[in-house]
Amino acid sequence: MTVASPRTSRPTRPSHAKRNLGVLFVVLLIGWSLVSIDIRYERLVDFPRGLWLVIYKMYFEHGPDLGYLGISLEFMLDSIWIAWIGTIIGAIFSLPIGFIAAKNVSSGLIANAMRQFLNAIRAFPELVLAVAIFVPIAGLGPVAGALAIGVHSIGTLGKLTAEVIEGIDSGPVEAVRAAGGRWAQIQRWGVLPQVLPDVVAFWLYRFEINVRAAAILGIVGAGGIGFIIEQTIRFGRFPRAGTALLVVILATIVVDTGSGWVRRRIIEGAEKKAVAAEVFERIDVAGQPV
Amino acid sequence: MTAAADARSRPAKPRPSLAVPLGIVSFLVITWLAVSREFGIGLDVGELIGNLTRIEGLLWRVSTDQADRGLLNPNWPFLPQTAEPMLETLQMAVIASAIGCGLALPIAFFVSRVTTPNAGVFNAGRSVLSVIRAIPDILYALIFIAALGVGPLPGILALIFFNVGVVVKLLSETVDGVDVGPIEAGRASGASRAQTVRWAVMPQVLPNYVAYSLYVFELNIRASTVLGIVGAGGIGRILYREYSLFHWSNLSVVIVEVFVFVILIEFVSIWLRRRLV
Numbered sequence: 160m161t162v163a164s165p166r167t168s169r170p171t172r173p174s175h176a177k178r179n180l181g182v183l184f185v186v187l188l189i190g191w192s193l194v195s196i197d198i199r200y201e202r203l204v205d206f207p208r209g210l211w212l213v214i215y216k217m218y219f220e221h222g223p224d225l226g227y228l229g230i231s232l233e234f235m236l237d238s239i240w241i242a243w244i245g246t247i248i249g250a251i252f253s254l255p256i257g258f259i260a261a262k263n264v265s266s267g268l269i270a271n272a273m274r275q276f277l278n279a280i281r282a283f284p285e286l287v288l289a290v291a292i293f294v295p296i297a298g299l300g301p302v303a304g305a306l307a308i309g310v311h312s313i314g315t316l317g318k319l320t321a322e323v324i325e326g327i328d329s330g331p332v333e334a335v336r337a338a339g340g341r342w343a344q345i346q347r348w349g350v351l352p353q354v355l356p357d358v359v360a361f362w363l364y365r366f367e368i369n370v371r372a373a374a375i376l377g378i379v380g381a382g383g384i385g386f387i388i389e390q391t392i393r394f395g396r397f398p399r400a401g402t403a404l405l406v407v408i409l410a411t412i413v414v415d416t417g418s419g420w421v422r423r424r425i426i427e428g429a430e431k432k433a434v435a436a437e438v439f440e441r442i443d444v445a446g447q448p449v
Numbered sequence: 450m451t452a453a454a455d456a457r458s459r460p461a462k463p464r465p466s467l468a469v470p471l472g473i474v475s476f477l478v479i480t481w482l483a484v485s486r487e488f489g490i491g492l493d494v495g496e497l498i499g500n501l502t503r504i505e506g507l508l509w510r511v512s513t514d515q516a517d518r519g520l521l522n523p524n525w526p527f528l529p530q531t532a533e534p535m536l537e538t539l540q541m542a543v544i545a546s547a548i549g550c551g552l553a554l555p556i557a558f559f560v561s562r563v564t565t566p567n568a569g570v571f572n573a574g575r576s577v578l579s580v581i582r583a584i585p586d587i588l589y590a591l592i593f594i595a596a597l598g599v600g601p602l603p604g605i606l607a608l609i610f611f612n613v614g615v616v617v618k619l620l621s622e623t624v625d626g627v628d629v630g631p632i633e634a635g636r637a638s639g640a641s642r643a644q645t646v647r648w649a650v651m652p653q654v655l656p657n658y659v660a661y662s663l664y665v666f667e668l669n670i671r672a673s674t675v676l677g678i679v680g681a682g683g684i685g686r687i688l689y690r691e692y693s694l695f696h697w698s699n700l701s702v703v704i705v706e707v708f709v710f711v712i713l714i715e716f717v718s719i720w721l722r723r724r725l726v
Contacts, residue, residue, distance in 0.1 A: 189547045192540035198602050204607065209596030240490045241481035245479065283704070284491040286587075286675045286685075290692045291520065291704055295507050296500055301490035343559045369651050378679060379689070382490060385587075389679065404592075408583045424468070 217401030224398035231384065231406040233400075238383035239374065239414065242369035244305040249312025250362045256313065257320025257358070258346055264324060264332075273381050274321065280314030285372050289381040301382025308369050309378070316365055323357045324350060356425050363422045370414050374407050454538035507697065510703045517696060523705060531687055531703055535710065537601055538683035542669035543677070545605045549612025549669075550662040557617045561624035563632070564646050582614040586672050590681040599681025608672060614667050619655065619661045627653045659725050670714045674707045 217223065254368035259265045262274035289307035299304040332349035340348065377385030384403060474689040483489040518524065558564040558572035589610050593603035631649035640648065677685025684707060691699040 188543055192543040196540040202602055206597060213592055213596045217657055237490060243483045282708050284671055284675050289458055296503050307478060371585050375585050391593050411583045
């Protein structure tokens with residue numbers, strides 16, 4: 160019994176050694192990177208002036224080239240179609256895969272294997288998929304872009320779908336089983352109705368991210384507005400680049416707003432919105448794949 | 450009272466909502482537009498399946514040239530040439546994360562309702578941030594390259610812009626949700642606004658901040674592997690060069706390397722996050 164120890168003494172401070180070691184490691188990593196990377200830091204001095212010059216040429220010297228607006232919109236529309244088809248490809252494949260990858264409705268071993276497979280898909284950025292696989296197969300153009308985005312989306316959507324399925328209420332599942340439902344019937348009537356609102360919301364959310372991804376795929380020739388932005392900047396047609404850039408920003412915001420509105424309408428009706436709500440809170444704005 | 454009489458009858462079906470059929474119809478219309486050749490991207494499934502035969506050449510091509518074999522035949526002797534750009538990728542991600550997250554910390558307090566009661570500052574900050582976030586990192590890189598020339602510096606700056614947008618958004622929303630008790634306690638004991646931020650708000654949001662920073666570091670690792678495609682430094686430069694030369698077996702080495710690198714960093718990051726938060 161330690162009750163006898165004097166009450167006035169302070170408790171001993173917990174050791175911070177581990178934390179300090181971690182901080183030291185991070186500081187060293189940053190220091191090493193700053194010193195050893197091949198950068199002439201004096202160029203930073205030119206950055207504000209250089210950036211201003213580019214912006215000036217884009218928007219203020221002659222104003223953005225509004226004659227280029229039609230072409231920009233056309234290419235941006237291509238980007239949106241690419242994102243839409245890519246999202247559909249991702250949705251179609253990720254739904255069954257999500258069921259297989261969820262530990263509570265599939266068997267543990269298979270679920271784990273499927274999870275690893277999904278992690279592997281997600282590790283490839285869309286641009287890499289486009290360059291290495293889909294442009295060689297489908298040729299230069301938006302079809303390659305849509306396929307690259309589709310495959311990457313399978314990875315992210317499959318993971319999110321599996322996570323939603325793992326969070327379901329087991330009541331309806333037991334009810335279907337008690338009424339004699341087979342595995343497929345359990346999934347259809349016990350699981351699917353519970354997860355569908357969240358899953359559809361994820362599809363829309365993925366579409367928003369894919370619009371951003373599709374806006375840059377053109378840089379490698381996989382279709383969309385990235386192509387004309389890269390070309391106009393490379394050849395110094397800054398007023399045109401400025402117009403295209405404005406179109407990207409506005410289109411992204413418009414798509415986000417529209418899709419976000421539908422998304423919220425869908426989840427509002429759902430009883431269990433914890434998973435989707437939490438994920439959106441975490442990554443809503445990152446505009447980047449998880 | 451009709452309740453007793455109708456006790457065994459079924460409850461009335463809710464009126465079917467118009468939203469669902471409307472949604473399905475608009476989905477079909479948009480998809481048709483997207484797939485069609487006239488309006489959309491001209492996705493022809495038959496043609497695509499015909500093109501699948503190209504996979505064979507892509508994956509298994511045989512050639513006397515080491516660099517010119519298929520993707521499934523990585524040219525491992527090429528690996529040492531990729532070491533330096535790969536290291537540069539890591540360095541870019543580290544530097545950008547450090548600076549981006551460092552800048553985001555003070556900015557986040559200016560765009561949270563809790564720490565900045567001035568609605569003007571707050572709203573202006575939020576609007577600027579949503580524009581900053583609407584531009585993808587690669588487009589930043591393109592613009593910065595026009596300003597500075599090629600190299601890792603514009604790449605790092607692009608990542609920093611992107612990071613500030615993400616972290617400020619996430620962190621300011623966390624600050625919005627803090628417990629106001631400690632803030633009131635600080636104010637009651639005569640603390641200035643800066644002091645309440647330091648001693649009442651910071652300790653509450655610090656674990657989240659660390660988690661967001663790690664998350665952003667992961668994003669940066671992925672982003673910095675492709676920034677080189679536009680000339681902003683890192684392994685993407687080699688990736689795109691080998692692609693342009695049709696050196697598939699060299700490309701294959703780079704892809705495997707990027708893959709392992711990304712998975713490894715993610716693994717470490719998840720492990721750290723679990724320990725810290």
